[in-house]
Amino acid sequence: MANDKIKSYNAADIQVLEGLEPVRLRPGMYIGGKDEKALHHLPTEILDNSIDEAIAGFATKIEFNLIDSKTIEIKDNGRGIPVDRHPKYPDQSALEIIFTTLHSGGKFDNSNYKTSGGLHGVGAAIVNALSSETVIQVARDGYFWKLKLSRGKVAAPLERGEATTAHGTSVRFTIDTQIFGDAAAFKPVWLYRRARAKAFLSKGVRLSWKCNPELITEDMGIPASEDFYFPNGISDFLEQTVKDKVKLTPKIFSGSVPFPDETGKVEFAITWLTDENGAASDDGFLNSYCNTIATTDGGTHESGFKSAITKGLKNYAERIGDKSAANITAEDVFDSACGIVSLFYKAPQFLGQTKERLSNPEIVKYIENAARDPFDLFLGSDPKTANALLEFAKTLAEARIKVKKAKDIARKTPSRKLRLPSKLADCSKHHIKGTELFIVEGESAGGTAKQARSRETQAILPLKGKILNVVAGSDEKFEGNKELNDLIETLGCGTRGNYDEEKLRYEKIIIMTDADVDGSHIASLLMTFFYQFMPQMIEGGHLYLSCPPLYKLSVGVDTIYVANDDELDELKNGKFKGKKIEISRFKGLGEMMAHQLKDTTMNPKTRRLIRVELPPKTEEGHEDAEKTKVLVANLMGKKPEFRFKFITENAKFVKDLFV
Numbered sequence: 001m002a003n004d005k006i007k008s009y010n011a012a013d014i015q016v017l018e019g020l021e022p023v024r025l026r027p028g029m030y031i032g033g034k035d036e037k038a039l040h041h042l043p044t045e046i047l048d049n050s051i052d053e054a055i056a057g058f059a060t061k062i063e064f065n066l067i068d069s070k071t072i073e074i075k076d077n078g079r080g081i082p083v084d085r086h087p088k089y090p091d092q093s094a095l096e097i098i099f100t101t102l103h104s105g106g107k108f109d110n111s112n113y114k115t116s117g118g119l120h121g122v123g124a125a126i127v128n129a130l131s132s133e134t135v136i137q138v139a140r141d142g143y144f145w146k147l148k149l150s151r152g153k154v155a156a157p158l159e160r161g162e163a164t165t166a167h168g169t170s171v172r173f174t175i176d177t178q179i180f181g182d183a184a185a186f187k188p189v190w191l192y193r194r195a196r197a198k199a200f201l202s203k204g205v206r207l208s209w210k211c212n213p214e215l216i217t218e219d220m221g222i223p224a225s226e227d228f229y230f231p232n233g234i235s236d237f238l239e240q241t242v243k244d245k246v247k248l249t250p251k252i253f254s255g256s257v258p259f260p261d262e263t264g265k266v267e268f269a270i271t272w273l274t275d276e277n278g279a280a281s282d283d284g285f286l287n288s289y290c291n292t293i294a295t296t297d298g299g300t301h302e303s304g305f306k307s308a309i310t311k312g313l314k315n316y317a318e319r320i321g322d323k324s325a326a327n328i329t330a331e332d333v334f335d336s337a338c339g340i341v342s343l344f345y346k347a348p349q350f351l352g353q354t355k356e357r358l359s360n361p362e363i364v365k366y367i368e369n370a371a372r373d374p375f376d377l378f379l380g381s382d383p384k385t386a387n388a389l390l391e392f393a394k395t396l397a398e399a400r401i402k403v404k405k406a407k408d409i410a411r412k413t414p415s416r417k418l419r420l421p422s423k424l425a426d427c428s429k430h431h432i433k434g435t436e437l438f439i440v441e442g443e444s445a446g447g448t449a450k451q452a453r454s455r456e457t458q459a460i461l462p463l464k465g466k467i468l469n470v471v472a473g474s475d476e477k478f479e480g481n482k483e484l485n486d487l488i489e490t491l492g493c494g495t496r497g498n499y500d501e502e503k504l505r506y507e508k509i510i511i512m513t514d515a516d517v518d519g520s521h522i523a524s525l526l527m528t529f530f531y532q533f534m535p536q537m538i539e540g541g542h543l544y545l546s547c548p549p550l551y552k553l554s555v556g557v558d559t560i561y562v563a564n565d566d567e568l569d570e571l572k573n574g575k576f577k578g579k580k581i582e583i584s585r586f587k588g589l590g591e592m593m594a595h596q597l598k599d600t601t602m603n604p605k606t607r608r609l610i611r612v613e614l615p616p617k618t619e620e621g622h623e624d625a626e627k628t629k630v631l632v633a634n635l636m637g638k639k640p641e642f643r644f645k646f647i648t649e650n651a652k653f654v655k656d657l658f659v
Contacts, residue, residue, distance in 0.1 A: 020129035020152030045123030053078030069185035080140030181556025203233030257370035270339035299358030304367030444590025451594035471636035
């Protein structure tokens with residue numbers, strides 16, 4: 001049998017994909033998949049072409065029109081895509097080649113565009129390949145021209161229309177439901193924000209946003225039409241973003257500096273926010289872009305900018321004789337900064353086709369040199385602002401050092417220095433503020449959580465199996481329990497009468513277990529441990545339960561995560577009634593992909609948490625401690641009859657354990 005299988009594999013089994021067939025067969029290789037994020041990558045490819053034309057100085061106006069939930073039209077008044085015959089392929093126009101052939105375009109040798117977002121020559125062709133219809137209209141060479149395409153192929157040849165003196169390109173495309181599913185739809189909010197971002201990154205370019213009013217609901221908070229125009233680019237946008245917030249630096253530091261070798265330029269804008277009490281604000285951010293493409297994972301341009309600002313502030317301190325600023329780091333300086341870095345570069349190198357991180361090593365020095373002198377001038381010309389920023393950074397540095405010392409002390413006993421558990425994946429941030437410890441069950445879930453976490457603020461401690469029930473177990477068992485002792489050592493704050501809030505190493509302690517009965521049992525055991533040994537931590541609002549999903553629903557292009565059976569039934573009989581639904585049940589956190597765990601359970605922007613609280617205070621003003629103590633003893637103690645009585649009396653009230 002084995003030999004027959006080997007013999008059946010021959011030349012006839014080798015597939016040769018032609019044209020744009022590879023894109024339709026494996027869209028994930030080109031746009032990352034078939035989900036919402038991948039879908040919204042398509043209009044970005046076309047919009048980037050118009051933006052490149054504007055940045056090169058050939059277009060002054062761009063129109064972005066969301067015609068319906070599946071159709072977008074993007075226009076510009078640039079030069080217009082060439083329509084003449086290509087020298088190497090005389091039977092085809094350049095326009096046809098660009099939209100039907102991978103790795104074709106005018107951005108490879110930098111002669112037409114000094115900088116551009118499109119580098120691989122695949123964007124326009126990908127849009128054609130994944131659209132049921134693409135219509136390109138070009139005005140150039142004295143005429144209108146029109147080309148119709150469908151699913152990667154020419155549907156109607158290039159036609160010459162009426163004479164005109166206009167110039168520019170219009171691309172209208174409708175996404176292919178064969179690829180993305182019948183439920184696939186563009187999200188107006190996503191596209192509105194993306195269009196606005198492209199506008200402020202393209203200083204002086206007018207970008208018109210239009211959307212079919214029927215697609216907009218009141219809760220979206222976006223208009224059906226708006227004209228974007230930022231004459232000063234990112235500094236104008238940053239000014240609008242922080243106009244209603246408390247600013248440490250009244251004036252925004254901004255600039256636009258070309259590189260000496262004419263390979264590109266960098267634009268930047270930054271200010272610092274505080275809360276009403278003058279402390280660091282939680283609203284800080286640093287957004288970076290390269291050739292108007294959002295680099296959501298940062299890269300070397302962010303590193304260079306951080307280095308320039310940090311060194312500039314420390315150099316200012318040296319000039320005024322302040323030696324106490326020596327300990328300032330970039331973490332302190334950028335703690336509540338609101339900044340934007342926009343790089344335009346001839347030969348950017350990205351990690352991945354979707355360009356989420358810039359990797360050019362030479363960019364660090366380029367940007368550090370470009371921003372350093374302007375920042376020195378900014379500080380020197382306004383000593384009041386410079387001194388306020390310096391004192392602010394020094395305060396944050398002192399707090400960071402104090403926390404680090406507290407962490408170091410927490411690792412020691414009078415007789416010996418203890419090491420943190422080897423299985424702990426600690427976070428890198430020294431400030432307690434914003435840090436989180438995820439307690440997960442098992443090495444498998446721990447491994448996935450380590451991949452999904454934010455290394456700066458999130459620590460992972462995997463525990464083996466079900467921990468000791470500290471109510472039913474003896475003191476000797478507790479003292480010999482490695483899992484619980486690892487947990488105590490990790491937290492660093494001590495237990496019971498020796499509990500010290502200032503030594504707690506994380507702001508949030510999050511119990512993250514599977515969304516099943518066993519997971520709930522483990523969570524109950526951990527909550528019991530914290531109640532018995534660290535009730536002060538619960539009172540301080542530090543203990544949380546995560547809410548991981550039990551199911552994943554795929555309905556066309558949409559992916560929805562469901563917490564429990566009741567929510568699943570509600571969706572099946574309501575929103576998705578009569579639709580084809582693919583349902584996957586997660587056996588545990590370790591079975592989830594890292595990006596799924598991140599999006600559903602660990603990302604602060606998208607997750608749900610339940611804070612564990614002690615019973616509310618009575619009218620007399622004291623906690624009903626005795627009642628709680630008895631309840632915990634009955635439910636977690638050695639006598640099962642108490643648990644049985646509680647369950648039989650209260651089961652009728654339970655609707656959903658995770659609300």
